Amino acid sequence: MNQTEIENILRAHRDGEIDETTAAERIKNLGYEDIGFARVDHGRADRQGFPEVIFGQGKSSQQIAGIFERLLERRPNVLITRTNRDVYGDIRNIYTDAEWHETARMIRVVRDRTELGAGEITVVTAGTSDIPVAEEAALTAETMGNRVQRVWDVGVAGIHRILAERELLQNSRVVIVVAGMEGALPSVVGGLVAVPVIAVPTSIGYGASFGGIAALLGMLNSCASNVTVVNIDNGFGAGFVASLINRK
Amino acid sequence: MNQTEIENILRAHRDGEIDETTAAERIKNLGYEDIGFARVDHGRADRQGFPEVIFGQGKSSQQIAGIFERLLERRPNVLITRTNRDVYGDIRNIYTDAEWHETARMIRVVRDRTELGAGEITVVTAGTSDIPVAEEAALTAETMGNRVQRVWDVGVAGIHRILAERELLQNSRVVIVVAGMEGALPSVVGGLVAVPVIAVPTSIGYGASFGGIAALLGMLNSCASNVTVVNIDNGFGAGFVASLINRK
Amino acid sequence: MNQTEIENILRAHRDGEIDETTAAERIKNLGYEDIGFARVDHGRADRQGFPEVIFGQGKSSQQIAGIFERLLERRPNVLITRTNRDVYGDIRNIYTDAEWHETARMIRVVRDRTELGAGEITVVTAGTSDIPVAEEAALTAETMGNRVQRVWDVGVAGIHRILAERELLQNSRVVIVVAGMEGALPSVVGGLVAVPVIAVPTSIGYGASFGGIAALLGMLNSCASNVTVVNIDNGFGAGFVASLINRK
């Protein structure tokens, strides 16, 4: 729990602004808030430096809106991932500053744009079809206060394309590499830079790509030592960890 | 069946050199020879341009020696793959010109060294541990009458190593790429050359490499269009197909 | 980069036909052209002997059209694979000589029909349902300047059907075998011919065929030594490699 927030509640209570029951409930809610179908985890912001992001997939519009509201009451910036334009319609009716990002299928509100990153995060894709996942990573990192460089469609079958970006890569504090099919690009990028590389396998491919398994295995077995891996299509996770690494 | 061989037998019979039973049996054996535990396939030489190679794994020394003898009666060059030094000891007692190749675990007799290839075959490995499989490929191709170039330990995490060999690769008629772990090298090589690339996944790696599955999947999903794949650790097959492609 | 193309640009600049900025940009674009969502790889034509083919799956109509346009500016023949009739409608409005191939789901423009192949490529299917993948292979090879023979529905459960085509097979420079279910046909064909066999597993089958895995494994484990394998349903890849093998 955040020390300042507790003090604020205590002061409001002492000054008679809120009664005892309200004060106690608010303190309890600093940890998490039980809204029936979900326990909104306000404490995570303190523990992880960012509010709980809403994973939209498998949740109803009402559930998303309910959680969104609780989070926005306390935090300037909130993200919804894996959602759709309909949910955005509902959200925007209430929060007119909400943005819709078609490619990344994300909704966000950004009210605090303080730069928090020490260096630059570069996001790279092997192909054109990997861009949606890469955009999810890039937007997440930007929302978390980072400068982000985008480098699209530089897969290993045309190796000169990635080599042409060597300088950009070597000036980054962390590189996110998004690739489907054989997932070879993180190994090449990993060998070119002296910073952490976060590899994101995508479900792009066909036949024996098995929905991203081929790329995932390729990345886990990377011969470059500076590569770690997140789940298939998990652009958000990559952007999140990159932000933590890049934090001042 | 080979036309000339049939005519030879017919002539020998007409001239009384061999009796009818012998002649009939020999003709029948031109197709294959039944030696109990195996049907030695002499006809395959005509069909595929090379004698049946003996796959040593899972066969007893006696079985290997029996088949070897039948093949060598008719062909100048014979190969045994996946064998060991003990079998070699037995073979060499009879055929003093038999060679033992430790790294590739092969025995061979080469009595006809005619060059049959139109160009050059290059064999490339990602790492040091891939060399045994690569040697199996290289020796197979040499035994089948080809000039072979060897390029070892040029994996993608140090991309300048393979780029330094670009000219050599681009002058080859076919390239064999042998790699374990993430199996990314064939995609990079495939993008550099305008000839067929035969990818050989190896069982080198650990953890989620699953005995070569990661490399195999990586190669099957290669984003380079000129890559085809053979079985895990199948250096022999790669050398064999490369020889067929390179044939004058 | 292609020597002649560079010289042409340099001459145009010297003669004052284009200014310095234009000349520099064109030279840079000889390698690849960055159009935002894609880096069109013009250099691959020199490296691999054919323009980058557009893999249509997972790309929007606009993206396909954009890449198509860039490629056709420089190359007489362009292919789009895994696409649909709607994309064809858009393309044909601009390029009236574009062709639509329903079975193979391909669009192509062929303006240069020079024959480039040394021999003949034969494409074989095990069943009727494998024809779409086989057509993709056959059309790719034809577009790349080869004569192609088609042999449909000769699966191993009626072995006399493939045996009846033995002569045709043995006169080919390379054979492509397309099969689903158990994927046994490449082994039989491989045993009949002395040339490379490219095996294409298809996702045809049900139950334990697992979308083509059974056929893929069957082909990787082929007991015929002259068989290499491409990804499930990858007719294009097979046609491409066959063309490289057959090149004069």
Next chain:
Amino acid sequence: MNQTEIENILRAHRDGEIDETTAAERIKNLGYEDIGFARVDHGRADRQGFPEVIFGQGKSSQQIAGIFERLLERRPNVLITRTNRDVYGDIRNIYTDAEWHETARMIRVVRDRTELGAGEITVVTAGTSDIPVAEEAALTAETMGNRVQRVWDVGVAGIHRILAERELLQNSRVVIVVAGMEGALPSVVGGLVAVPVIAVPTSIGYGASFGGIAALLGMLNSCASNVTVVNIDNGFGAGFVASLINRK
């Protein structure tokens, strides 16, 4: 329970040869006999037409011997599968007519050699290394009163070898096909004959054969309709079912 055996016990009791307790216990044991670590299933002979065969793997010598003894008390023919020469040593000390079959790793006692089969069972292997599993099938069928033909090493990469045996195959009542690697032979054989084909995948192969999975999947997906499949390396099961099919 067998009617005659019950009557024999009842008569022995009535005639005072055995007392009531003994009679009751023997009747109860006609179903199965509890010897502590195992319930020997004498009733299965009536239900399935053959005594319970002892699966040797994972059982101690003492356990095998104990079950063997109980079975032999009631049945003229008993089989032990997946065993070794040491167990045979122990068995032979007691039962001097016990036979050891090295290749198939089986022990058997055959005291009743009545022919029970209507026709002939043919056992076929794709390669030399498949012979041990095939011998297990052949010996099982012979012990169960059948005439058996053996055809070794006729894999599909030399298709003329199996075609040469067409007549033999077509005169069989049932065919067992034993194959590793891609497991293609059952489909070819299935297309040649009008009788049931029992396919036995073996663990022979390497790399992507995955200990017999490739062959198993190939056989399950056979395009020949008369093929059924048993477990990997399960020669015994194939011989057993073939015997039931062939029973007069």
Next chain:
Amino acid sequence: MNQTEIENILRAHRDGEIDETTAAERIKNLGYEDIGFARVDHGRADRQGFPEVIFGQGKSSQQIAGIFERLLERRPNVLITRTNRDVYGDIRNIYTDAEWHETARMIRVVRDRTELGAGEITVVTAGTSDIPVAEEAALTAETMGNRVQRVWDVGVAGIHRILAERELLQNSRVVIVVAGMEGALPSVVGGLVAVPVIAVPTSIGYGASFGGIAALLGMLNSCASNVTVVNIDNGFGAGFVASLINRK
């Protein structure tokens, strides 16, 4: 090829009913008939005792109708599996005696109802949802001239249900057991009878049934020795093999 059919053609030719070209073509077609997208395998009827059945899945209505017509010209009984009511509409317009079987998704024409079976075939299901696959098996066997008994919904969790049918099972010449989920029923049935049991795994189940894999593995590992297995949902194959076993 069928001796009688050849003689009929020869006689017709000798008697001037058909000219030489027609006669030659007909004889050639006795083996198989090439209709472009398919090679209709008339010879299989002689080899396997039944015409080639049309596997409807993945074929167009036109293709099905084309093959159907060719088969029905020569055979009294023809089956189409995995098809739908629309195809049936097309077929029935031409062949008014064609039947549609909704549950089994089969079309058939039966003009010859000679009984060919020696005994009875019993088809058993574990659950209600397995009935469609079981009906495919039962109808196949009936079309091939067998008497068939149906026993539905006798899964092992209510073991008395299958035990109540013991007598029926024991009087069968062969039993087909169709089951999804854990696939345990074939083992229980196998232990109750002394005849071959053909196990058909179905894709019925959820979660870790993985579309029938759990049932398939259960059946392959059956502890009853008289069980063989066909592909997931392959009711047709089971009915076909059962008919061959039961043939007089």
Next chain:
Amino acid sequence: MNQTEIENILRAHRDGEIDETTAAERIKNLGYEDIGFARVDHGRADRQGFPEVIFGQGKSSQQIAGIFERLLERRPNVLITRTNRDVYGDIRNIYTDAEWHETARMIRVVRDRTELGAGEITVVTAGTSDIPVAEEAALTAETMGNRVQRVWDVGVAGIHRILAERELLQNSRVVIVVAGMEGALPSVVGGLVAVPVIAVPTSIGYGASFGGIAALLGMLNSCASNVTVVNIDNGFGAGFVASLINRK
């Protein structure tokens, strides 16, 4: 069979209320009732303490209604799982006291609400998306006469949420834990309580969750010794076993 029910039938027959045929049929039906497509297992209630629940998935509305009617004739409480609102419409027309539970997709009739449990059952979910499966478990347990506590959205990434419910958990007789993704919650709960924990993996997740496999494996490998596992999404099974454990 239930002793009382048999006596009732016998008495009715003796008193002339029903004739002999009817009586015999009813007695036979006490075991199970054959209604063509299903054998309704009335005896299971005696054996397992609850009527056969109808698994709705893969059954037609008519089939469900038919089985439902038979069960309700003899039992006060009946459940249908994995069904939909349309089936409910049909059922409610006849049984006006039938309830529809949207989240759990269940229909039930509860006419006997006797409490049968000794203690309390707690159902816990890791996330909001796991609630439908958890509701299936909770409703099953309530229908079987248990008091149930629900604790939603207490996944391990906010560990204080589950710790806050420690007392509730420790006062339960059995705990059901429902989780997707990595399936870690059962291990944590298992370590907090001294009672059996039933883990239910859900298909919630994406990428390498593989439809619940990741969660399933996590639970099977739990380092807490008091955890057992049911099938993916099998809320019903978990509720059923929990009821048996909690029975007075």
Next chain:
Amino acid sequence: MNQTEIENILRAHRDGEIDETTAAERIKNLGYEDIGFARVDHGRADRQGFPEVIFGQGKSSQQIAGIFERLLERRPNVLITRTNRDVYGDIRNIYTDAEWHETARMIRVVRDRTELGAGEITVVTAGTSDIPVAEEAALTAETMGNRVQRVWDVGVAGIHRILAERELLQNSRVVIVVAGMEGALPSVVGGLVAVPVIAVPTSIGYGASFGGIAALLGMLNSCASNVTVVNIDNGFGAGFVASLINRK
């Protein structure tokens, strides 16, 4: 933490028997004790009703002995699983009442034999080879204060063997079923009883049993609703949970 134990320490401190440092350390250790390579979890006894059992596999003799000593200082009964005779030798030198159980590969000390179970636990195996895992379950349950019945070798292929034990099964409070191969026995037992069934898949089998996966999947997909599953070969876990269910 246990209330009584804390009070004892406090009293000892107040009475001057131990100094403040010792008292504080002992209280802290009530939770867990850090011995360098392990944190011995004394608190788990209170939470789960039994001391932490030592999983011997992968630990050195010294590590096992170290943990064993710490546990025995506080608890009368301690178990070591998956260990060997050598470790037993070391343990027995210090604790002469330690017992070695060869079949189950367990060491135990039992100083308190109070009966804690309400009813009886029955442990059942499908085959002879499953006995070691079953003994691990049985011994665990006995050590935890339960009466245990053992029923060995009653697999489903001889269904009368398990039916003969129906009464015993129906009088149990919980049944543990241990089976390899197809893992069908739990479904049959589940259908016979009205109590929880804990299924333990074993790695017994060969070929497509894949080290217990076939049995595991069979059990997870059981059509009996009262079955839950533990990890492959996890006899200890089954015995542990059964004890919790059976607790008075």
Next chain:
Amino acid sequence: MNQTEIENILRAHRDGEIDETTAAERIKNLGYEDIGFARVDHGRADRQGFPEVIFGQGKSSQQIAGIFERLLERRPNVLITRTNRDVYGDIRNIYTDAEWHETARMIRVVRDRTELGAGEITVVTAGTSDIPVAEEAALTAETMGNRVQRVWDVGVAGIHRILAERELLQNSRVVIVVAGMEGALPSVVGGLVAVPVIAVPTSIGYGASFGGIAALLGMLNSCASNVTVVNIDNGFGAGFVASLINRK
């Protein structure tokens, strides 16, 4: 290539200390050095901030020693992973300051102990058996100039053990979590801290842990957003990336 090293060589040449050939070769070797079986990648130190570490598995003693020598000529600190005491014997004969680390199976020479990390790296294990992999991570990080905290045996089934270390975790710059079995610990740790968590699955476990797959999948599907994953047992990789994150 490193600017300073090039200047040193140039100066030495200008001053006549080395001749032209030597100078050219040394410059070329700055990139990599070809020693036949390996291309030692000196340039990687500049690109990644650390010399190429030698992966010992699958290399001969001679190969390891050869590479080791080349690396140590240029770098003060060198690591060999996955090696054994015998190799250490050979190495120590030459380099007396080489250290052997039994638990981690590593050899290292550390001549430069400058602290390079900004904060502290904490390495955590779930169990005692995970310590060897964790030690590999810890030693790697220490060799690369970091302060490391070790926290062993704090798995989630005794959740208070990890909670007791909350403060230590929250003061770390990066946390490495090493766990086998269900791999749940990284999710719990991830929820407690606001820094990157690197998860290392280990092959510890049995049955359905499948050599670390269960843990790997658990970690990839972690519900904590700050978790990335490396290959199974890849302690080295985790230590390497943690060092890059922690670098000042």
